[in-house]
Amino acid sequence: MGVFLYSKDYINFKKKELSIKIDSLKQKQGRAPSLTVILAGDNRASLSYVRIKDKLAKEIGMKSNIVKFDKDINEKELLIKIDEINNDDAIDGVIVQLPLPEHISVNKIIDSISPDKDVDGFHPINLGKLFRGEDALYPCTPLGIINFLKYNNFSLEGKTGVIIGRSNIVGKPLFFLLLKENMTLTIAHSKTKNLKDICKNADFIFAAVGKPLMIEQDYVKKGAIVIDVGVNAINDEKLINEVFSDYPKKIERFKKRGYVLTGDVNPNVVKTAKYLTPVPGGVGPLTVITLLENTVKTFEQKHEIS
Amino acid sequence: MGVFLYSKDYINFKKKELSIKIDSLKQKQGRAPSLTVILAGDNRASLSYVRIKDKLAKEIGMKSNIVKFDKDINEKELLIKIDEINNDDAIDGVIVQLPLPEHISVNKIIDSISPDKDVDGFHPINLGKLFRGEDALYPCTPLGIINFLKYNNFSLEGKTGVIIGRSNIVGKPLFFLLLKENMTLTIAHSKTKNLKDICKNADFIFAAVGKPLMIEQDYVKKGAIVIDVGVNAINDEKLINEVFSDYPKKIERFKKRGYVLTGDVNPNVVKTAKYLTPVPGGVGPLTVITLLENTVKTFEQKHEIS
Numbered sequence: 096m097g098v099f100l101y102s103k104d105y106i107n108f109k110k111k112e113l114s115i116k117i118d119s120l121k122q123k124q125g126r127a128p129s130l131t132v133i134l135a136g137d138n139r140a141s142l143s144y145v146r147i148k149d150k151l152a153k154e155i156g157m158k159s160n161i162v163k164f165d166k167d168i169n170e171k172e173l174l175i176k177i178d179e180i181n182n183d184d185a186i187d188g189v190i191v192q193l194p195l196p197e198h199i200s201v202n203k204i205i206d207s208i209s210p211d212k213d214v215d216g217f218h219p220i221n222l223g224k225l226f227r228g229e230d231a232l233y234p235c236t237p238l239g240i241i242n243f244l245k246y247n248n249f250s251l252e253g254k255t256g257v258i259i260g261r262s263n264i265v266g267k268p269l270f271f272l273l274l275k276e277n278m279t280l281t282i283a284h285s286k287t288k289n290l291k292d293i294c295k296n297a298d299f300i301f302a303a304v305g306k307p308l309m310i311e312q313d314y315v316k317k318g319a320i321v322i323d324v325g326v327n328a329i330n331d332e333k334l335i336n337e338v339f340s341d342y343p344k345k346i347e348r349f350k351k352r353g354y355v356l357t358g359d360v361n362p363n364v365v366k367t368a369k370y371l372t373p374v375p376g377g378v379g380p381l382t383v384i385t386l387l388e389n390t391v392k393t394f395e396q397k398h399e400i401s
Numbered sequence: 402m403g404v405f406l407y408s409k410d411y412i413n414f415k416k417k418e419l420s421i422k423i424d425s426l427k428q429k430q431g432r433a434p435s436l437t438v439i440l441a442g443d444n445r446a447s448l449s450y451v452r453i454k455d456k457l458a459k460e461i462g463m464k465s466n467i468v469k470f471d472k473d474i475n476e477k478e479l480l481i482k483i484d485e486i487n488n489d490d491a492i493d494g495v496i497v498q499l500p501l502p503e504h505i506s507v508n509k510i511i512d513s514i515s516p517d518k519d520v521d522g523f524h525p526i527n528l529g530k531l532f533r534g535e536d537a538l539y540p541c542t543p544l545g546i547i548n549f550l551k552y553n554n555f556s557l558e559g560k561t562g563v564i565i566g567r568s569n570i571v572g573k574p575l576f577f578l579l580l581k582e583n584m585t586l587t588i589a590h591s592k593t594k595n596l597k598d599i600c601k602n603a604d605f606i607f608a609a610v611g612k613p614l615m616i617e618q619d620y621v622k623k624g625a626i627v628i629d630v631g632v633n634a635i636n637d638e639k640l641i642n643e644v645f646s647d648y649p650k651k652i653e654r655f656k657k658r659g660y661v662l663t664g665d666v667n668p669n670v671v672k673t674a675k676y677l678t679p680v681p682g683g684v685g686p687l688t689v690i691t692l693l694e695n696t697v698k699t700f701e702q703k704h705e706i707s
Contacts, residue, residue: 202533202535218529219525219526219528219529219530219532219533220525220526220529221529222525222528222529222532222533223524223525223526223527223528223529223532224525225532226525226528226529226531226532226569226573227508227525227528227569228569229508252592253592253593253594255594261580263532263533263534267532267577271573274567274588274590277590277592279587279588279589279590279592279593279594279599280587280588281585281586281587282580282585282586283585284580284583284585286558286559286583286585287559287585288559288561288585293585
C-alpha cells in the first residue's frame with residue numbers, strides 16, 4: 096500500500112523561495128519581474144486559469160497584467176500587441192492563454208513571441224534548445240514535474256519510465272527533460288499495443304493522455320511511482336460510486352456539483368504503487384508555479400543575475 | 402536466418418528520381434539547386450566526406466561549391482561568410498562540415514545559418530518544428546533511415562522500436578521521426594540497465610552509439626529488423642578473425658589495410674534478425690543522398706513548387 100503524493104508542501108516551499116527572490120530582485124533592480132497574460136475570447140475555463148495565474152503572481156510580489164481581447168479579434172491585431180509587448184522592456188514574460196479562437200493560427204501567434212519572453216516555453220527556438228539539451232525556457236508542466244520529483248529526492252538515473260501521451264505541451268518535453276536525467280524512457284500513445292505490459296515493467300509511469308481512469312491497478316509494478324497529469328471531469332454516477340467507494344468526500348462533492356475531477360489513473364493504483372499523485376492536488380498546481388519561476392528566470396537573464 | 406539489407410537499390414532509385422527532378426527544375430527556373438559546403442581545417446576524414454557530397458551533388462546535376470578555410474580561421478570570419486551565403490539568392494542549401502576547430506562554438510555557427518538553408522537540419526528552429534511534428538528541414542541520417550524503411554515497405558505503426566544512442570544528430574531526431582510513424586519507442590543510452598532485455602522485446606532496433614559490435618545475437622528477437630547506424634574502424638586481429646570468420650573478404654581487406662569498418666552490431670545478428678543493414682553499404686550512403694534531397698526541397702520551397 097502506497098500513499099498519495101500531494102504537491103502542497105512543494106508549492107508552499109516554492110512560493111516562499113520565489114517571494115524572497117523577487118523581494119531581493121526588486122531591491123536590486125528597482126522593479127519586480129513582470130508577467131503579461133493574453134486572453135482572447137470568453138472561454139470560462141481559460142478565464143479561470145488566467146485568474147489563478149494572476150492571483151498567484153501578485154501573491155508572491157510579481158507584477159502581473161491581463162490583456163483581454165474579444166473573441167472576434169483578428170490575427171493581425173494580436174500580432175501587433177505581441178510585438179508591442181516584445182519591445183516593452185518593462186515586461187519580462189508573456190503567455191497567450193490557449194485555446195485561441197478557431198480563426199487564429201496558434202503556431203503563428205506562439206512563433207511571434209520573443210523567445211526570451213516565452214515563459215510557456217512553446218516557441219520553436221526554446222523547443223529546439225530543449226531538444227539539444229541546452230538551457231532554455233522549458234514548458235511549465237513537465238519542468239514542474241521534474242522539479243517536484245527532485246524535491247522529493249527520487250533517484251531517476253538509470254530508472255525506467257513510461258510516458259503515456261505525446262503532446263507538444265506535456266509528453267514530448269517531459270521525454271527530453273527525463274532523458275536529461277538519464278532515465279530509460281518509453282513513449283506510448285494511442286497506437287501502442289500491449290500498454291499494460293509496457294507499464295508493468297516501469298519504475299515510473301507518467302500518464303498524460305486525458306482519458307479518465309485508464310491506468311488500472313494491474314498496469315502498475317509494485318512500488319512504482321505514478322505521476323498523473325490528466326485532469327478530467329466525470330459525471331457517471333455508477334462509475335463514481337464504484338471508483339470512489341473508499342473516498343466519501345469525493346462522492347459528497349459529486350452530489351453537490353454533479354461532477355468530480357479525476358486523473359488518467361484509477362485511484363486504486365495507490366494500493367500497488369509506492370506513490371501516486373492525486374487529482375486534484377498533485378500535478379495541477381505545478382504548472383502555475385513553474386510559469387512564475389520561468390518569469391523570474393527571464394528577468395534574471397535580462398539583468399544577468401544567476 | 403535473415404539477410405543483409407543493402408541500400409544500393411534505394412540510392413540508385415533516389416539518384417534517378419533527383420536527377421529527373423533537377424532537370425525539370427533547371428528548365429523551369431533557369432538554374433539548378435545549389436549546395437555550399439563549408440570546411441574549416443584539414444581533418445582528412447572531413448575532407449573525404451565533403452568530396453563525397455560534392456561529387457554526388459554534381460553527378461545528379463546539382464550545383465555544388467566547397468568553401469575552404471584554414472584551421473586558424475576565427476569565428477567572426479566564419480559568421481561573415483555564412484551571412485553572405487544566407488543573403489545569396491543563388492545558394493539554396495549550406496552546411497558546415499563538422500567537427501569544427503576547437504576554438505569555434507559549433508552551436509553559434511549552426512544557429513547563424515538561415516533556417517531555410519539549413520539542409521543539415523541542425524538549426525534549433527528546424528529541431529523545434531520537428532519537435533512539434535511540423536514540416537521542416539530534418540537531419541539527414543534519421544530522415545534517410547525513415548525514407549529507406551518506407552521504400553522497403555516495412556510497416557511501422559504500432560511496432561515497438563528501441564533506439565540506442567541519444568545524439569542530437571541521430572538518436573533524438575530519429576525518435577521524433579519514428580514517433581510520427583506511430584511506433585512505440587524506447588530510447589536507451591549509456592545509463593540504461595538491462596539493455597539486452599529491452600532490445601529482446603523490440604520489433605526494430607536502431608543502434609547509433611559508436612561502440613563496435615556491442616549488439617550481440619542474443620540481444621535480438623527472432624525476425625526483428627536491425628538498423629546499424631554505427632561506423633567504427635577496428636584493428637584487433639584476433640577479434641576480426643573471430644567476428645568475420647564467415648566473411649573472408651573482410652579479413653582480406655583487413656590484411657591489406659590494417660583495419661576494417663564495422664557497425665555497432667555484430668554481423669552474426671543476421672542469423673536471428675529478419676534484416677540487418679550492413680556496414681558499410683547500409684545506412685552510410687543514406688545521409689548524403691538525403692542532404693541532396695533537402696537541398697532540392699529548399700529550392701522548391703523558395704520557388705513555391707511542391
